[in-house]
Amino acid sequence: MSGTLLNERAQLLLKNLVERYIRDGQPVGSRTLSRESSMELSPATIRNVMADLEDLGFIHAPHTSAGRVPTIRGYRLFVDSLLTIKPLNKSVISSLQQQIGSIDEPDRLLASATRQLSDITSMAGVVMLPKREQVSLRQVEFLPLSHNRVLVILVVNEREVQNRIIQTHRNYSAGELQQIANYLNTLCAGRELRHVRQTLLQEMDEARSSMNQLMADAIQMAQQAFTEDEQGGDFLLAGQTNLMSYEEMGNLDKLRKLFDAFNRKRDILNLLDQSLHANGVQIFIGEESGYEVLDECSVVASPYQVEGEVIGVLGVIGPTRMAYDRVIPLVDVTAQLLGATLNQMK
Amino acid sequence: MSGTLLNERAQLLLKNLVERYIRDGQPVGSRTLSRESSMELSPATIRNVMADLEDLGFIHAPHTSAGRVPTIRGYRLFVDSLLTIKPLNKSVISSLQQQIGSIDEPDRLLASATRQLSDITSMAGVVMLPKREQVSLRQVEFLPLSHNRVLVILVVNEREVQNRIIQTHRNYSAGELQQIANYLNTLCAGRELRHVRQTLLQEMDEARSSMNQLMADAIQMAQQAFTEDEQGGDFLLAGQTNLMSYEEMGNLDKLRKLFDAFNRKRDILNLLDQSLHANGVQIFIGEESGYEVLDECSVVASPYQVEGEVIGVLGVIGPTRMAYDRVIPLVDVTAQLLGATLNQMK
DNA sequence: TATTAGCACTCGTTGTTGGTGAGTGCTAAT
DNA sequence: ATTAGCACTCACCAACAACGAGTGCTAATA
Secondary structure, three states, rough: OOOOOHHHHHHHHHEEEHHHHHHHHHEEEEHHHHHOOOOOOOOHOOOHHHHHHHOOOOOOOOOOOEEEEEHHHHHHHHHHHEEEEEEEHHHHHHHHHHHHHHOOOOHHHHHHHHHHHHHHHOOOOEEOOOOOOOOEEEEEEEEEEOOOOEEEEEOOOOOOEEEEEEEEEOOOOHHHHHHHHHHHHHOOOOHHHHHHHHHHHHHHOOOOOOOHHHHHHHHHHHHHHHOOOOOOOOOEEOOOOOOOOOOOHOOHHHHHHHHHHHHHHHHHHHHHHHOOOOOOEEEEEHHHHHOHHOOOOOEEEEEEEOOOEEEEEEEEEOOOOHHHHHHHHHHHHHHHHHHHHHHHHH | OOOOOHHHHHHHHHHHHHHHHHOOOEEEOHHHHHHHHOOOOHHHHHHHHHHHHHHOHHHHHOOOOOEEEEOOOHHHHHHHHOOOOOOOOHHHHHHHHHHHOOOOOOOHHHHHHHHHHHHHHHOOOEEEEOOOOOOEEEEEEEOOOOOEEEEEEEEEEOOOEEEEEEEEEOOOOHHHHHHHHHHHHHHHOOEEHHHHHHHHHHOOOOOOOOOOOOHHHHHHHHHHHHHOOOOOOOOEEEOOHHHHHHHHHOOHHHHHHHHHHHHHHHHHHHHHHHHOOOOEEEEEEEEEEEEEEOOOOOEEEEEEEOEEEEEEEEEEEEOOOHHHHHHHHHHHHHHHHHHHHHHHHH
C-alpha cells in the first residue's frame, strides 16, 4: 500500500466492480471480475485485492458466499475519481433541445424539463422552482374585498402574476386603492423586489412628516404585500412511479416513506438547497444526503442560472445503483439548456 | 328461491359474510359464519346457502379449501341493500367542522378537505376543483408584452385571479389596452362569465358598424381571453401513500399503474365527472368504474354544492374491501360541510 | 515477492417431502 | 329442511438435501 491509499490496480478493480454491479445489480465475485475485467488476473489474486478493498470499506459482502457490492464510500470514490463520463448521445441532446427550446411559457418549460429528466433516465426528475429574488416589479393593483381585506395583484418579470390578500386596519374605497396603486407604481415600477423594500423604508423615513395619511397607508400596505413573498420555495417532480420498478425499492414501507417525503417537500427542498451554491453537478449518494428516506437513493443535482446568477436546482433521484456516467452529463446539459432558455424569455 | 332472487336468510348470510370479510380480510368459511353470525345454523346449512350464493355470483372461493370472498356483485348488493350505515362519530364531526370551518381561503379549504378525507379513512382523499361555470367577472386588466402578446388578468369571484397570455395581430400601447380594459369593464363587470360571452356576441353584432376599430379589437381580445377558459378541470389528491399499506395492493405493478393514473388525472377526472350529476353519495366498486387501474379499488364519491348548484365532487379512493358503513357517511358529511363553508365565503 | 492453483468451507437458493388444518361437497340420517 | 359425518382438496409450513457461487487460506510456482 505504497503512499496512496489505493494503488492503480485496486482502483481499476473497484471501477470494474462498480460498473459491473451497476450494470446488472448482482453482487459480483472474483470469477466474474477475472473474466470480465480486461486486466489478466486470476480469481485468487482478485480475491486478495477485494479483501483489501473490503477492509478499507469500499465494498462489502452481503453474506459469506456472495460476491461484493459497493458501499457508499465505494460509490463515492467511484464517482469522484474513477468514473468515465459517457458523452451524451447527439440524438438525446437534440431531442432535449427541441422539447425545451420550443416552449415559451416559464411554467410549462419547467414542467417539461422535469418530465424530460424523468423520461430519459427512467427515474424521478425534479426541478426546483426559480428563486424569485431578482424579480422586478412591473405593476401592482389593489382591489377592495369585504372585511377590511385587500386583494393585491403583482405583475412581475413582464409576464408573471402573483396575488395575495392582505388585511388592513380600515376599509378603503376603490378610488383610494387606485391612488395608492398609482403612487406605488410610480415609485417602484421596474425595480427589483428586494430594492423595492429598501426604497419603501427610505421613503417612509425621509418623508414621514411631509406625506399625507394615504401615502403612509400605501407604504404600509406595500410592506405587507411585498414581504409576505418568500414561502420557502417549491419544486416540480415527475416520474416518481418509475422508482417503483427498481427492486432495491422492493420494500413497500421504504417506498412509502420516500413518497411521503416527496409530498412533504421540506426535506427534498433542503437537500436541493445544498446544491444551490455548488458549481456544477453535485451528487448525494445514499445516506450522504442526511435524510433517512433517501437511504437507497442517490440524487444527482445541478444548479441552473439565468443571467449568470443561480436561480434554481434541477436533478434526478434514483437508486444508488444508477448509471452515473449517463445521468451526470444529462443533468448537466439539462441545467444549461434550461438556464439558457429561461434567459431568452427574460 | 321463491319470487325474490335471494331469500331473507341468504341475504343476511351474505351481509354477515361481507362484514366479516371487510373486518379481517380473510376468506370466511362456514364454521366461522355459523359461530359468528347471530342466526343459529349449522356449518353444513351455511355451506348449502353459500353454494347458492356462489352460483349466483355473489361470492367466490379463491381455491377449493378456502372460505368465500365477496365478488363485485356481492359488494354491490351489500352496499345497495344490505348495508347498515354507522352514524358518524360526534367527535369526528366536530373535528371536521373545526378543521374545515376555520379556513377562509378557498384553495386552502379544498386542500384541507382532501386531507381530512384521507386522514380519517387512511385511504386516498380526492376533491375535484369547483367547476368555474358561474364565476362572475369582477375586473379585467391588460398589459402589453413583447411580440404582440398581451397579458390578461381576470379577477373573478371577488378574490380569485386568473391570468393568461393572448396573441394579438398588432402591437397595442399601454394606453390603448387601458381603454380596452375600461370598455370591457363597464360592459361586463359583475356579470357571470357565461353571460359575458353572450353579451360579447350581441355587442359585436348589434354595434358592428357604429363602433370604432379599438372597440372591435376589444371584443375580439375578450373572446380569446374568456373562452380559452375551460381546460378540463382538475382535482386535489391526498394520502395516496396510504394505499401502499393495503396488502391487496401488494402488487407493485398494479400500484404503479394506479399512481400513474393519479398523475395522468384524466381517468380519475372522468370518473368523478360521473358523480357530478348524481345526487348523494355514489359508489364505484372495483371494475365497475370501467377503469382497469381501479380493479381492486372502490371509489366513494359525492357532489358538493354551493347555492343549491353542484359545483364539484369529492370522495375517497381505497381498496374494495373498505368499511363502507363508515366511509359513506363521512363522504356525505364532508361534501355538505365543504359546500356550506364555500357558500359562506361567496 | 507477487501470483496462482487447490481445497475445505459457508450459505443462500431451490426443490422435495410430509404433516397439518381449514374448508369444501356430498350423502345419509334426522 | 336441516344437519352430522366423511372423504377429499389444497394452501401453508417446516425439515431436509442437493446445488452452486463464492469465499479465505495454504502451499506451490514464476
